[in-house]
Amino acid sequence: MSDVRVHNFSISLDGFATGAGQSADAPFGHAGERLHEWMFTTRFWHEMGGGREGGTGADHAFAAMHSAGIGAEIMGAGKFGPPGWQDDPDYKGAWGPNPPFHTPVFVLTHRPRPSIEMEGGTTYHFLDASPAEALKKAREAADGKDVRLGGGATMIRDFVAEGLVDHMHLVQVPIVLGRGVRIWDGLEAIEDVYDIEAVSTPSGVTHLTFTAKRR
Amino acid sequence: MSDVRVHNFSISLDGFATGAGQSADAPFGHAGERLHEWMFTTRFWHEMGGGREGGTGADHAFAAMHSAGIGAEIMGAGKFGPPGWQDDPDYKGAWGPNPPFHTPVFVLTHRPRPSIEMEGGTTYHFLDASPAEALKKAREAADGKDVRLGGGATMIRDFVAEGLVDHMHLVQVPIVLGRGVRIWDGLEAIEDVYDIEAVSTPSGVTHLTFTAKRR
Numbered sequence: 305m306s307d308v309r310v311h312n313f314s315i316s317l318d319g320f321a322t323g324a325g326q327s328a329d330a331p332f333g334h335a336g337e338r339l340h341e342w343m344f345t346t347r348f349w350h351e352m353g354g355g356r357e358g359g360t361g362a363d364h365a366f367a368a369m370h371s372a373g374i375g376a377e378i379m380g381a382g383k384f385g386p387p388g389w390q391d392d393p394d395y396k397g398a399w400g401p402n403p404p405f406h407t408p409v410f411v412l413t414h415r416p417r418p419s420i421e422m423e424g425g426t427t428y429h430f431l432d433a434s435p436a437e438a439l440k441k442a443r444e445a446a447d448g449k450d451v452r453l454g455g456g457a458t459m460i461r462d463f464v465a466e467g468l469v470d471h472m473h474l475v476q477v478p479i480v481l482g483r484g485v486r487i488w489d490g491l492e493a494i495e496d497v498y499d500i501e502a503v504s505t506p507s508g509v510t511h512l513t514f515t516a517k518r519r
Numbered sequence: 520m521s522d523v524r525v526h527n528f529s530i531s532l533d534g535f536a537t538g539a540g541q542s543a544d545a546p547f548g549h550a551g552e553r554l555h556e557w558m559f560t561t562r563f564w565h566e567m568g569g570g571r572e573g574g575t576g577a578d579h580a581f582a583a584m585h586s587a588g589i590g591a592e593i594m595g596a597g598k599f600g601p602p603g604w605q606d607d608p609d610y611k612g613a614w615g616p617n618p619p620f621h622t623p624v625f626v627l628t629h630r631p632r633p634s635i636e637m638e639g640g641t642t643y644h645f646l647d648a649s650p651a652e653a654l655k656k657a658r659e660a661a662d663g664k665d666v667r668l669g670g671g672a673t674m675i676r677d678f679v680a681e682g683l684v685d686h687m688h689l690v691q692v693p694i695v696l697g698r699g700v701r702i703w704d705g706l707e708a709i710e711d712v713y714d715i716e717a718v719s720t721p722s723g724v725t726h727l728t729f730t731a732k733r734r
Contacts, residue, residue: 317703478717482703482706495693508717
């Protein structure tokens, strides 16, 4: 069976994946861009359409795992758009006309709407479904390829708690946010079911990989 | 002025320095020894009286900073003994007849008692004092050498919040405890006042050093 993977999911030292006060202008709240600066200096980000040419060191090596072999993504409502997007029937997501996913994307929301076809191969589908149900749909759409979980923290926690995640890559950034949405809540003893590796890099971040032991 | 330092302070991925349910039999609660296994395999630990011969790699290099140049330690009541030790007037601490401190040690407690002189140069003094007041006493006793903060998490947080800590060395262990006493609470934006480095080592832990920027 194909794998379920999490990539480039950035957290603070205290485990927050977003800060407090999320809005259209501040999708990560008071965290701003600080959780993702490590990625902006990679060749991976440049190839995704980012500005700088970027390096090909360790941060790039980890970041570039994001896309290879992925056939579909599942994301939470908060990644699709800022709070309240469900009230705008014409809203097409926060990721531009040519989103960086290039596969079917399943958006988890309690208020589903018709699918939206974007440029570049991304089609948004909207699901009010449990993690297992959403994964079944995404696996069908991925046609044998892997499924990526796009975040935020709440949906990743839910999928991990149900034992649905095969590989998880977190990136710990040396800041303390104090407030926001925390990845660790409810994941006590995750080391019993995952092999965990830590690799710090010269940019100052620490890459944490979780590989399911049952594999 | 002499420095105030924290060393070998081990935390879980989710930031807990002790687990829940601390007692005489389980000084770190449900965390058990897991937060400190990285240290038991170092030469430093062997030289402190631990069983194995131990290695001299990166974990040892970090661990060995613990003792050099230290003239006194300040510790919280929970490090001196398990909950309730204050009710035993003859209690002499959880660290044996020859404690591994070999300096004056100031124990913060709301119920002070007379000082106790132990073997090997350790003398326990008991203080009901603010962080600044305790530090003043410890500095006098340290006679120009540095002062080490021994933990637990609550007292370290209090000293950091008051800007009294010059150097802090945390060791992040790849387990998720879920419950206990967390180091990060109240330390939002610590990156503004400390330079932070992260170094992961082959044992699987990540050493985090915090150096005060004002220096």
